[in-house]
Amino acid sequence: MISVALLSLVSLAQADESSWSSPAPGQFQIEAYSGFPWHGVKASYAPNSEVAVTGHIETARFRRLEYRLGIQKPWSLSERWSVLTSLSVGGVNQWGAVPRQGAQVGAELTISRSGRVEPYFSLHDRELFAIEAVETQSAEGDETTWSSTQYYSRGGSLGVRVPLREQICLDIALQGGFVDSSFAIPSFKLGLSWRTDS
Amino acid sequence: MSKSKCLMALAVLNIGATGCSDPQGVEYDGVVLQAVDMHLHTGEWSLIPPSTQQYLAERFPFPLNLIPEALSESALSAEGVVGQLDGAGYDLGVLFAVYAPHSVGIATNEYVISQIDEAPNRLYGLASLRVDQWESDEESELLALETALQHPSMIGIKLAHTHQHFRMDDPDYYSIYELAGELQTPVYLHTGASPFPGTLTDAPYTDPAYLEEAITSYPDTTFILGHVGYNFTKKELGSLETCLSLAATYDNVYLEPSALGSSGSDPTGENYREIFRRVHEEGLIHKIIYGSDGPQFPGFLASYTSRTVEAMLASGYTAEEAQMVLSGNFGAVFGVDL
Numbered sequence: 234m235i236s237v238a239l240l241s242l243v244s245l246a247q248a249d250e251s252s253w254s255s256p257a258p259g260q261f262q263i264e265a266y267s268g269f270p271w272h273g274v275k276a277s278y279a280p281n282s283e284v285a286v287t288g289h290i291e292t293a294r295f296r297r298l299e300y301r302l303g304i305q306k307p308w309s310l311s312e313r314w315s316v317l318t319s320l321s322v323g324g325v326n327q328w329g330a331v332p333r334q335g336a337q338v339g340a341e342l343t344i345s346r347s348g349r350v351e352p353y354f355s356l357h358d359r360e361l362f363a364i365e366a367v368e369t370q371s372a373e374g375d376e377t378t379w380s381s382t383q384y385y386s387r388g389g390s391l392g393v394r395v396p397l398r399e400q401i402c403l404d405i406a407l408q409g410g411f412v413d414s415s416f417a418i419p420s421f422k423l424g425l426s427w428r429t430d431s
Numbered sequence: 432m433s434k435s436k437c438l439m440a441l442a443v444l445n446i447g448a449t450g451c452s453d454p455q456g457v458e459y460d461g462v463v464l465q466a467v468d469m470h471l472h473t474g475e476w477s478l479i480p481p482s483t484q485q486y487l488a489e490r491f492p493f494p495l496n497l498i499p500e501a502l503s504e505s506a507l508s509a510e511g512v513v514g515q516l517d518g519a520g521y522d523l524g525v526l527f528a529v530y531a532p533h534s535v536g537i538a539t540n541e542y543v544i545s546q547i548d549e550a551p552n553r554l555y556g557l558a559s560l561r562v563d564q565w566e567s568d569e570e571s572e573l574l575a576l577e578t579a580l581q582h583p584s585m586i587g588i589k590l591a592h593t594h595q596h597f598r599m600d601d602p603d604y605y606s607i608y609e610l611a612g613e614l615q616t617p618v619y620l621h622t623g624a625s626p627f628p629g630t631l632t633d634a635p636y637t638d639p640a641y642l643e644e645a646i647t648s649y650p651d652t653t654f655i656l657g658h659v660g661y662n663f664t665k666k667e668l669g670s671l672e673t674c675l676s677l678a679a680t681y682d683n684v685y686l687e688p689s690a691l692g693s694s695g696s697d698p699t700g701e702n703y704r705e706i707f708r709r710v711h712e713e714g715l716i717h718k719i720i721y722g723s724d725g726p727q728f729p730g731f732l733a734s735y736t737s738r739t740v741e742a743m744l745a746s747g748y749t750a751e752e753a754q755m756v757l758s759g760n761f762g763a764v765f766g767v768d769l
Contacts, residue, residue, distance in 0.1 A: 270494035296497035330481070330488035331496050417493035 252347040253394045253402045254317045255307045256428055258282045264404060266424030270294045271408075277305065287319065293412075297327040301339065310344075317343040325361050333413065335363035335381070351394040351402075359386040361413065384413040394426070402426040455520045457757060459740055462750040465769055466757040467523040468516065468732060470619075470657070470689040470722025472538065473507050473546045474529070476500045479536035482628035490695075490728050506726045509549035515725060516553060519732035522758070522769070525586070525722075527619075528559040528579070531594035534629035540579035547584045555767065556582070557589040557619055562597050562604060569603075573610055580616055586765045591621035591657075592637070593630045599641035605648065612651035617764055619655045619687065623670060626663040626696075637662075640673045646681050653764060654684050655720060659706055661691035668702055675709060678718045685764060686715065690724035692738050693731070700738060707746040716752045720760045 256262040256279040263276045273291025280286070283306060290300045301323025308316040319341040327333035339359035346352055361384040366377055388410015395403040404424035411417055456463035476484065476499070488499040495502055505511050516524050528543045529535060540558045547554045558579035560572040579585050588611050592599050599620075611618045622639040624632045635641050639656050646654050656677065660670025678684045690696060692703030710719050723735040743753050762769045 270497070293494050294497045297494075327497070329497055330484040330499050332485070412493040415489070415493055415496070418495065420494075 252307070252315055252345060253351055253396065253404075253426060253428075254315065254343055254345045254347075254353060255279065255285050255305055260428050260430070262426060262428035264424050264426040266404065266422045268422030269420050271420060271422060282307075287321070289321070289323075296329045297325065297333070299323065299325050299337065301337065303339070305341075313346050313348065315345055315347065317341075317345070319343075321359075325363070333361070333363050333365075333384075335361050337361045339386075345394075349396065351396070353390075353392055353394065355390045355392075357386075357388060357390075357410075360384075361386065363413075386410070386412045386414075388412075388417065392422075400428055400430070402428075456522075457520045457736055457740065459753045459757075460744060460750050463520075464750065464754045464757050466519075466521045466736070467525070467721065467761045467767075467769070468519075468521050468723050468725065469525045469720050469761050469765075470687060470724050471512055471524045471526050471726065472529070472724070473509070473512065473526045473543060474536065474538035475507075475542065476503050478538070480532070480534070480629060483535050486627060487727075502729075506729055509546040509554060512546075512726055513550045513553050515729070515732040518730070519736045521732065521736075523553060523555065523767070525555045525557060527557050527589045529589065529591070529594075530559050530561040531591060531629075532563065533596055534594040534625070534627045540575070540585070544579065544582050544585065547582075551584060554584065555765070556585045557587040558585045559589045560607070562595050565597070565603060569606065573606060576607075577610060577614070580614055586767065587617040587619055587655075589619050591625075592635075593621060593623075593625050593632070594627070596631055596636070598635040599639070600635060600644055602644075605645055608645050608649040608652045608654075611653075612649050615651070617653035617655055617685075619657055621657045622674065623658045623661040623691075624664045632664065638670050638673065639677060640670070643677065646677060646684055650681075650683055652683060654681075655687050655764070656684065657687045657689065657722070658691055658724075659686050659688050661696070661702070661706075663691065663696055666696055666698075666702070668705065671706060671709065675713050675715060678715050679713055684718070685760070686710065686719045687722045688719065688739075689722035692742065693724075693727075693735060694738075700742065703738060704742045704745045707742045707748065711746050711748060711752075716748070716755055717760060719756050720764060721757050 256277050258279050258281050261278045265274050270293040271291050275289040277285045277287040285305050287303045287305055292298050301321040303319050303321030305317055305319035321339045323337050325333055325337050337359050341355055341357040343353055343355035363382050365380055365382055367380055390406045390408045392406025397403055407421050409419040457466040488496045491499055512524055526543050526546055528540045529538045543556045547556050558576055560576040597604055624637050639660050656674045659674045662669030674686055678686050688706055697703050723732055725732045758769055
């Protein structure tokens with residue numbers, strides 16, 4: 234039922250077939266998405282055809298906040314297929330029963346096929362260097378020490394982008410993997426992207 | 432990704448669907464055995480100290496670890512516990528009252544009784560008492576303990592020296608054992624070093640050798656050595672040999688192997704198999720009472736059961752001997768008809 238509705242939207246759309254994985258030179262692109270458990274906004278701008286700069290902020294159930302700045306570079310494999318490589322630096326703040334805070338660096342690789350419907354598959358690795366307080370209690374008394382622990386968040390996404398208008402695109406994806414070195418229940422997202430004219 | 436974590440995630444998603452079936456028993460070497468889990472926990476999230484909340488929440492998969500309150504209280508409720516008993520094939524479970532404000536928090540006798548009363552055919556309980564102001568409160572605490580034990584489903588006493596911060600050989604607390612003997616109600620005692628924040632790791636709080644004076648002083652009191660002295664912080668057998676020696680020497684000493692055989696505490700299962708092998712070798716099968724220390728996380732009871740069955744099979748237990756471990760010894764010690 235959903236796929237029929239999407240196909241109808243696509244047939245109505247006068248979308249071009251340039252890739253939505255990265256903005257074209259001079260373009261600004263922004264995506265807002267929501268799902269389980271992530272909600273976020275990602276903005277990117279391509280000053281030229283070589284690279285784009287990105288800013289990304291997202292939250293998981295409003296208990297974990299991730300923010301990162303990055304650069305991404307598109308690589309054309311053929312007329313339709315392309316690869317996007319990304320590097321980022323940022324931070325994580327998580328509160329509640331399992332608090333986390335620290336700096337995070339990441340890398341991501343996405344392969345996609347441009348067209349009226351744009352399927353994509355991506356893999357990411359983000360390393361968090363968390364600062365943690367360790368409280369040791371003994372008969373002699375309590376002691377607090379600080380330590381750094383490295384956690385990895387690795388996984389993949391399988392999704393599809395559906396251009397609805399020349400400047401608007403729908404993004405649906407399933408995601409799986411690990412967060413902070415622990416198994417994560419598979420997640421999904423529904424996003425909407427908008428971009429400026431080239 | 433480990434298989435157990437996949438199963439855990441599936442169990443999380445299926446938590447509401449597992450609580451209605453009848454127990455099917457535990458399959459052992461082609462035979463279905465009746466089973467009782469003598470070590471289960473209940474409680475309220477808000478009464479757990481933050482450090483222990485974190486310890487527990489980290490056992491949930493992302494993103495359930497972000498908001499663990501609802502899931503934990505669901506898992507720790509009578510309905511949640513019975514759901515896990517059903518899923519693992521158990522007839523009965525025993526909920527522990529806990530008074531450990533320094534470590535795992537508080538589950539009052541009254542709260543445990545309220546949970547038992549929600550599933551009176553499936554749940555029993557062990558009562559406990561506060562000892563942190565013992566000098567002034569000893570009499571009132573013993574009276575409260577005795578009152579709780581008047582409930583027909585409260586069948587024993589739970590103590591944990593490492594959590595409650597009192598020495599195993601401190602005679603000031605022997606009045607608890609005296610009361611237990613008078614009431615003919617067994618005493619379960621945590622032995623071995625605990626992984627929880629806020630516990631004491633020194634030998635007088637963890638080494639069951641320090642219990643020997645009390646064991647000999649109160650021959651009418653039954654002492655159940657919980658976790659058979661396992662060192663959870665080092666994931667080593669710890670005081671196992673001391674526990675075996677005490678159980679072999681004294682008629683009033685029993686053993687309980689909960690928690691230590693989990694994938695987190697014994698990743699390879701080698702220590703858990705060694706414990707069952709040594710119990711078999713020492714002729715102490717009639718002295719070991721099964722418990723899991725669940726529910727911990729959804730699916731834990733079933734996981735712990737399969738690891739226990741595997742350990743007993745590897746150690747050559749017959750189906751009759753496995754039946755003693757899984758329920759027979761419990762019935763004999765606690766006087767519960769199965």
